[in-house]
Amino acid sequence: MNVLIASQKQLIKEERWDFDYHSPPELILEFPQDSLKPVIEVAEIVKEKRDPTLMPDSVFQYIDISSVDVEVGEIARTQELTGGEAPSRARKLVRGYDIIISTCRPTRGAIAVVPEELHGEICSTGFSVIRARDGVNPFYLHYAIRLQSTMEQFRKFSTGSSYPAILDSDVAKTRIPVPDIVDQNEIVKSLRVALQTRKEIMERANNDWFKENNRVLAALRENSFRYLSLNPFPSIEVLWHLDEIKKRVVALPSLDGETSGDLELDFDDPKLEIEKASQDKGTNPL
Numbered sequence: 001m002n003v004l005i006a007s008q009k010q011l012i013k014e015e016r017w018d019f020d021y022h023s024p025p026e027l028i029l030e031f032p033q034d035s036l037k038p039v040i041e042v043a044e045i046v047k048e049k050r051d052p053t054l055m056p057d058s059v060f061q062y063i064d065i066s067s068v069d070v071e072v073g074e075i076a077r078t079q080e081l082t083g084g085e086a087p088s089r090a091r092k093l094v095r096g097y098d099i100i101i102s103t104c105r106p107t108r109g110a111i112a113v114v115p116e117e118l119h120g121e122i123c124s125t126g127f128s129v130i131r132a133r134d135g136v137n138p139f140y141l142h143y144a145i146r147l148q149s150t151m152e153q154f155r156k157f158s159t160g161s162s163y164p165a166i167l168d169s170d171v172a173k174t175r176i177p178v179p180d181i182v183d184q185n186e187i188v189k190s191l192r193v194a195l196q197t198r199k200e201i202m203e204r205a206n207n208d209w210f211k212e213n214n215r216v217l218a219a220l221r222e223n224s225f226r227y228l229s230l231n232p233f234p235s236i237e238v239l240w241h242l243d244e245i246k247k248r249v250v251a252l253p254s255l256d257g258e259t260s261g262d263l264e265l266d267f268d269d270p271k272l273e274i275e276k277a278s279q280d281k282g283t284n285p286l
Contacts (some may be wrong), residue, residue, distance in 0.1 A: 205211040
């Protein structure tokens with residue numbers, strides 16, 4: 001049984017009575033304690049706002065929560081809107097190299113560095129916007145805020161069950177490891193080289209995929225398939241032959257109490273209907 005002792009003064013000050021909030025985070029203890037700093041010491045909370053509805057014909061790029069690729073923490077897409085189309089949450093002004101942190105469901109990791117091409121654009125009020133202080137690499141700050149130790153603290157600070165959320169003040173007091181600037185720069189170099197390598201590999205893979213789709217389409221149009229046997233990816237093994245697919249279908253787990261032999265997929269029927277194998281049951285095809 002876990003026991004936590006907190007003073008009444010502390011409970012009233014924090015306005016939180018839940019055990020999880022007051023219990024100390026654990027993951028942050030994995031780092032040297034003398035390297036830990038609250039975010040507010042290495043970044044400022046930015047409060048700049050602009051109301052795009054005041055210029056209804058002016059076009060701007062809107063960054064909302066869905067704009068962020070949570071897998072790598074980058075802004076993947078924006079919405080081009082006019083001031084007249086701007087939603088009520090489109091109010092926060094961002095500058096290049098600011099860091100935006102989703103305050104709604106913050107543990108999803110919708111956290112990104114604003115690229116130069118979005119300097120002066122507008123993001124949702126659903127983000128906390130921070131700006132690295134002098135001597136702090138913004139890309140390192142972005143990395144540190146996406147650490148699981150940070151997510152754990154965000155979870156503890158969150159209020160609300162359906163849509164847990166945090167405040168700017170919660171971001172400010174969150175602790176992160178902060179090495180010196182020389183080490184920050186080396187960390188950023190390593191991470192950004194790896195990220196760029198990932199992008200290039202994915203781009204090559206996408207190009208190969210589109211080429212192969214076009215090669216198959218050309219074969220269908222010409223009704224000539226002899227070149228498809230020339231596999232451009234010999235080292236990759238995949239499920240492709242009909243005989244093997246049939247074996248897999250037969251081996252699928254039964255559903256609704258049926259035995260494994262009750263259903264089979266008739267691949268020889270061009271309609272590809274699923275039929276009962278046991279016709280003596282007198283049931284109709286599914």
